[in-house]
Amino acid sequence: MVCIKALSVAALLGLVEGTPLANTQTRSLKRDTLAFDYNSNKVRGVNLGGWFVLEPWITPSIFEPWANGGGVVDEYTFTAAVGKSAAESQLSQHWGSWITEADFQEIASFGLNHVRIPIGYWALAPVDGDPYVQGQLPYLDNAIKWARSAGLKVMLDLHGAPGSQNGFDNSGRYGNIQWQSGNNVANTLAAITNLATRYQGDTDVVTAIELINEPANWGNDMGLVKKFYYDGWGNVRNTNGQTAVVIHDAFLDIDSYWNGFMNGQSGVNNVILDTHIYQIFSQDEVALKPCDHVQAACAYGPKVSTTDKWLIVGEWTAAQTDCARWLNGLGKGARYDGTLPSASSGYYGSCDNKFTGTVDGMQDVDKTNLAYYVEAQLDAYEQHTGWIFWAWKTETAPEWHFQNLTRAGLIPQPLTSRKHPGQCSTSTCMIPGN
Numbered sequence: 357m358v359c360i361k362a363l364s365v366a367a368l369l370g371l372v373e374g375t376p377l378a379n380t381q382t383r384s385l386k387r388d389t390l391a392f393d394y395n396s397n398k399v400r401g402v403n404l405g406g407w408f409v410l411e412p413w414i415t416p417s418i419f420e421p422w423a424n425g426g427g428v429v430d431e432y433t434f435t436a437a438v439g440k441s442a443a444e445s446q447l448s449q450h451w452g453s454w455i456t457e458a459d460f461q462e463i464a465s466f467g468l469n470h471v472r473i474p475i476g477y478w479a480l481a482p483v484d485g486d487p488y489v490q491g492q493l494p495y496l497d498n499a500i501k502w503a504r505s506a507g508l509k510v511m512l513d514l515h516g517a518p519g520s521q522n523g524f525d526n527s528g529r530y531g532n533i534q535w536q537s538g539n540n541v542a543n544t545l546a547a548i549t550n551l552a553t554r555y556q557g558d559t560d561v562v563t564a565i566e567l568i569n570e571p572a573n574w575g576n577d578m579g580l581v582k583k584f585y586y587d588g589w590g591n592v593r594n595t596n597g598q599t600a601v602v603i604h605d606a607f608l609d610i611d612s613y614w615n616g617f618m619n620g621q622s623g624v625n626n627v628i629l630d631t632h633i634y635q636i637f638s639q640d641e642v643a644l645k646p647c648d649h650v651q652a653a654c655a656y657g658p659k660v661s662t663t664d665k666w667l668i669v670g671e672w673t674a675a676q677t678d679c680a681r682w683l684n685g686l687g688k689g690a691r692y693d694g695t696l697p698s699a700s701s702g703y704y705g706s707c708d709n710k711f712t713g714t715v716d717g718m719q720d721v722d723k724t725n726l727a728y729y730v731e732a733q734l735d736a737y738e739q740h741t742g743w744i745f746w747a748w749k750t751e752t753a754p755e756w757h758f759q760n761l762t763r764a765g766l767i768p769q770p771l772t773s774r775k776h777p778g779q780c781s782t783s784t785c786m787i788p789g790n
């Protein structure tokens with residue numbers, strides 16, 4: 357549980373967020389006291405990815421029948437292809453086994469204090485005509501109970517919005533961005549209200565709700581995104597005053613774009629800005645050498661500390677390539693080895709027998725590079741409110757498997773210890789052989 361004695365008076369009053377300059381409104385003590393002190397404790401967490409929102413690269417076994425085609429690329433097309441009753445039975449089995457109470461216990465034993473749990477609107481406020489199936493919520497209820505017994509806090513994350521907010525497969529539906537059409541935004545707000553209402557008695561565990569994951573700044577009107585953030589904040593806080601509200605940066609600059617927004621004026625408080633840091637989804641980034649990745653990670657330290665709200669790096673990875681099978685979409689290749697058709701302008705190395713398989717099966721040189729990179733990222737991302745790794749586990753993507761990476765000694769234990777200290781205080785690359 358949270359160490360109450362460590363709370364500052366200002367934090368107890370809910371007056372401070374991010375920097376001492378923000379937030380000057382007064383509200384009742386009870387309403388604004390969060391069960392996790394985001395001012396003075398670091399968020400250290402893992403994403404329970406691939407659980408309630410399928411992603412082909414996290415659980416390829418579910419998508420294997422379509423490995424050579426057939427048009428199934430995401431949860432929407434999967435449920436459409438197999439039909440409701442088969443989808444219900446296969447997914448119930450998945451929900452009941454992918455993450456269990458033992459995972460929550462091990463997560464806590466690694467010194468982590470948060471889990472971020474992605475969920476789709478279709479579990480909360482289904483839309484007529486969708487192929488998606490329901491039944492996730494009893495499993496989510498269990499997750500909250502398991503988190504409570506393990507002493508973990510939960511950030512609930514609306515990962516899929518109707519119409520798709522980004523066109524990524526991880527929104528549930530790959531393709532067009534149509535979130536701001538028709539009734540989709542209103543339905544998203546209804547899903548948020550349902551989520552906040554369901555867990556309004558669990559604010560000792562559910563300390564934060566993220567209104568929407570990764571709304572694209574392309575294909576969406578940012579004015580409407582911001583309006584949605586205010587409306588969603590209101591829906592959560594009217595239901596439940598003891599939950600922080602998380603807004604994603606929409607891939608826009610965390611300080612120059614977002615500073616000044618929802619930073620305590622007009623009583624809009626307890627807002628966490630979420631940024632996701634990956635160095636693998638462009639040609640320029642997969643071209644980086646291990647030392648360059650470390651340097652780029654370190655450069656985020658001063659950056660994250662300049663935001664006027666609480667700031668978490670709510671997704672990041674140990675991966676330095678996009679080689680994990682189907683990471684770019686079912687059936688698609690990688691930028692790293694030039695096999696992703698739309699981005700085939702470079703070749704930076706081979707993906708063969710690398711980065712798909714197990715942590716133990718990785719080559720020593722890759723393990724070494726990975727360990728340095730992880731520690732540099734921890735050094736950088738702890739310079740503000742903290743971080744949440746993507747993901748806790750995957751079937752065959754070793755660099756994305758926090759559980760096995762930690763068991764293998766490639767992520768430090770305790771999380772604050774360093775085998776390679778001081779990487780971000782020197783411009784010299786410390787990785788041997790580089």
Ligand SMILES: *[C@@H]1O[C@H](CO)[C@@H](O)[C@H](O)[C@H]1NC(C)=O
Pocket residue numbers: 713714715716750751752753754757760
């Ligand atoms: C993770 O570890 C488990 C248990 O040893 C193993 O079965 C699994 O294949 C590993 N997965 C990866 C991606 O390393």
